[in-house]
Amino acid sequence: MTSLAVTKQGRATRERIVRGAAELIAERGAAGTSLDDVRAVTGASKSQLYHYFGDKHGLVGAVVDFQCATVLGLQARALGSVNDWQDLERWAELMATIVEDHGARGGCPIGTLAAALSDTDDGLRTSLSEAFRAWSDAIRGALTRLQENGLISADADLDALTTITLSAIQGGLLLAKTSRDANQLRTALGGAIAQLKAHAPAPRTRRR
Amino acid sequence: MTSLAVTKQGRATRERIVRGAAELIAERGAAGTSLDDVRAVTGASKSQLYHYFGDKHGLVGAVVDFQCATVLGLQARALGSVNDWQDLERWAELMATIVEDHGARGGCPIGTLAAALSDTDDGLRTSLSEAFRAWSDAIRGALTRLQENGLISADADLDALTTITLSAIQGGLLLAKTSRDANQLRTALGGAIAQLKAHAPAPRTRRR
């Protein structure tokens, strides 16, 4: 069974399948995507699917991991360079613009998978929960930097603000994709940022 | 075909099927629920399903409508009696407690359906979008009352605050059900309320 890609060629095939499957699953859901659909898109044969993933559940798991890694990579990079309010606002606007350019469809791959799989498969739910935790870490990192730069007061509850921010992202994305209106996300993110700014230190130094 | 429930008995059957199907779909997703599953739970026969709903798509549509009506009924009632901050906090804590008592599973039926169906079926997406709009109306109603009671300043952007609140609800529910921790919802809702309170009228009266 699944002697997982050893050759360079094998790894390439495996990745091609995962990418194709990820796209299909993102737009049709895991249950709504058949292995034949995956075959049609990736040009893979039945043996390849079962060779590399064992069964459908394994493929879905691989897709979950892939999406988590992809989204987290992007978010960690974008949030990693946030040092002031302007950076944060740029990050928010960037997300909104991306969603807008995609016609406000699809939303967040992780969020969509989480909504569908959390109740179905506990292993996948754990992976997704882990991804949200990592995303939280990236957000908290950015907030910590803002705090160090004196933009957020020292006694602010960064953990709570992190959760609030991630909620706004996920909720905003869900509303945006349901109403096909990226402005819902803009508003939600704007609210989160306003909330953060409300924790700016009060003391004498008047910023900017 | 589908000569929709005419008799009292017929209406009862139809409703029994919808309720059962709604439960299954909430915990397994629409694609993951077969008509035989629905039959097993509701004790209905194949003919009944096709008599009342035409096909599976029709049944899913009926379930969507049912869930929207149910959730909105509850929310409209709960939000309709909000007149001050304490009422609002009670409403938030009530939601969190309910989620907690269910083991933080399932989340919001509407949210889950929206995540799964928005990309799949445009008709259903529209219904769900409509439901979110109605939910927004209920929230805005509560905020308007708070504003009239002098708790929110007259120049606050209630539309934006409404979207922010609904985002916090949906995002918080998603995080809660993925991490199986109702406190994520508590924190998200707490953040939304803090955000609202930040719009309390500034004038002389010193709050707290």
Place this chain on the structure above:
DNA sequence: CAGCGCTTGGACTTGACAGTCCAATCGAGA
């Protein structure tokens, strides 16, 4: 260049599921 094992093609099996059909029953109004 020979062999071994990773890799691939694709036919085949099995089961599940959406949807069809028709005959039987029930129930309210004439």
Place this chain on the structure above:
DNA sequence: TCTCGATTGGACTGTCAAGTCCAAGCGCTG
């Protein structure tokens, strides 16, 4: 009571999808 349409039971069909299997291809390593 009689009748007609609403309602119901359940067998049947066709399709599609998951998963199995084996033989052939291909590339690395010795």
